Amino acid sequence: MKVLNIGDLSIKLPIIQGGMGIGISMSKLAAAVANEGGVGVIAAVGIGMFEKDYARDFIEANIRALKREIQTAKEKTNGIIGVNIMVALTNFSDMVKTAISEKVDIIFSGAGLPMNLPEFLTKGSKTKLVPIVSSGRAAEILCKKWKQLYDYLPDAFVVEGPKAGGHLGFKREQLDNPDFALEKLVPEVVSHVKPFEEKYNKNIPVIAAGGIYTGSDIKKIMDLGASGVQMGTRFVTTDECDASRAFKQTYIDSKEEDMEIIQSPVGLPGRAIRNEFIEKINRGEKKPVKCPYKCLKTCNFEKTPYCIFAALMSAMKGNFNGGYAFAGSNAFRSSKIISVKETFDSIIREFKEAVSVK
Known part of the structure; x- marks a missing residue:
């Protein structure tokens, strides 16, 4: 696997752990992934729900919890830590400001187009901004608007296909339509981003997400132009995942x-x-x-x-009488709970096997 470069960040393995809420990917999982050379991601959505004063002081509870999780992750790793912040959150701006003030390496933002994300960057901030999109058109719109309004281009894009877990950026009838398959979306986003890379001499890697489960999947999607991948489901069944057993x-x-x-x-x-x-x-x-x-x-x-x-x-928390588990399309392929290190070893082995097949 090639190194993934996002701005001045050099990511040893081009694997980003998806930000899974509520409470599925917190500091424990993120730090473990970062220690293996990938990007560990904390999900900001609902992070304050674990605070006693959540109902009484929603804003402060979320800010406090996000600060603590970022700081805890950084204490456990020297690797790269990101935060996933949904545009749809009513406290979106507070979460972005908090992540930047805590000097998080990358902010991933989807569930809507993060049109104003660059306005929160502070002087000297090194936090990278990576929108999550589901089409080439959305990527192009963000490039144009960010450059026009903030003289800033996205540091990378995550393009999420319809096989992802949780909320999906597609209409229901599009989910099984081959025209919206990740294999079509990745080259489309790459082609929409390329003119901005060439015009402004800036590398804007495209990261593929949604339904990627094995090292073989990684090879296939990188052969189509992706510079890296985002994987969520594969990391749920790890010892370090923050969810209950x-x-x-x-x-x-x-x-x-x-x-x-x-x-x-x-x-x-x-x-x-x-x-x-x-x-x-x-x-x-x-x-x-x-x-x-x-x-x-x-x-x-x-x-x-x-x-x-x-x-x-x-x-x-394990109470399925009161809820359900979001999951990617390949969740059923999980067979046992293993460590994050074992998971990475397996993914790398699968990738090498796929490369060796002619």
Whole structure:
């Protein structure tokens, strides 16, 4: 595998661990991935829900929690640490400002186009800005707007395909459409970004995400022009993943037919592992709940049948009566819980085997 360069950051292995919320990828997983030469990523979404004063002081609880997780990760590694911050968060600006003030290496931002992300950079800041997009057109729009408004170009792009876990940036009918497959999206984004690289003499690597599970998958997508990959699902069933053992076990126990596309309360399709909680939703048995704070801009909490944040946090803790697990399309391939180091060793071995096949 080639080294991935994002600005002046040199990433030994071109593997970025996906930012998985709520509480799935925190400092423990991120530091372990960074120690193996990849990019460890902390998910900012709902990070304050673990604080006692979350309902009373939503803003401060999230800021405090993010600061602590970044600092804890940095104490455990000298590697590269990123933060995933969804544009759809109502506290998006506070999370971005906090990540930059804590000198995080990279901010990954999707669930909407982060049109104003560069405005939060402070003088002397070295934090890299990497939008997550689902089309070449979106990448081009961001390049144009950022250059026009801030004289700044994205340091890289993550292009996320329809096989990813969690909320998806596609319409439901696009998920199985070959025209929106990751294998088509990667060359498309690369071609839209290339003119900006050439005009402004700046390297803007494209990182592929969604459905990438093995080293062979990495080789295939890099042969199509990706400079690196983002992987989430593969790292869930590791010792260091911050989720409960019960959460990890639901991946191991799942079958391919259990991977279900649901309609999230936030108005987007999402991929999850089917369980009784989801079945109750489908039967219309869940009722709206009170919301202590409007966490997501797109959530109509007065009409939604359940709180997506509460459901994901319950699952993370192993309570599947109150929630469900988001998962990528390959979650059913998980067979056992191993260390992050063993996971990297396996991925590298798979990659080398794929390279040797002629």
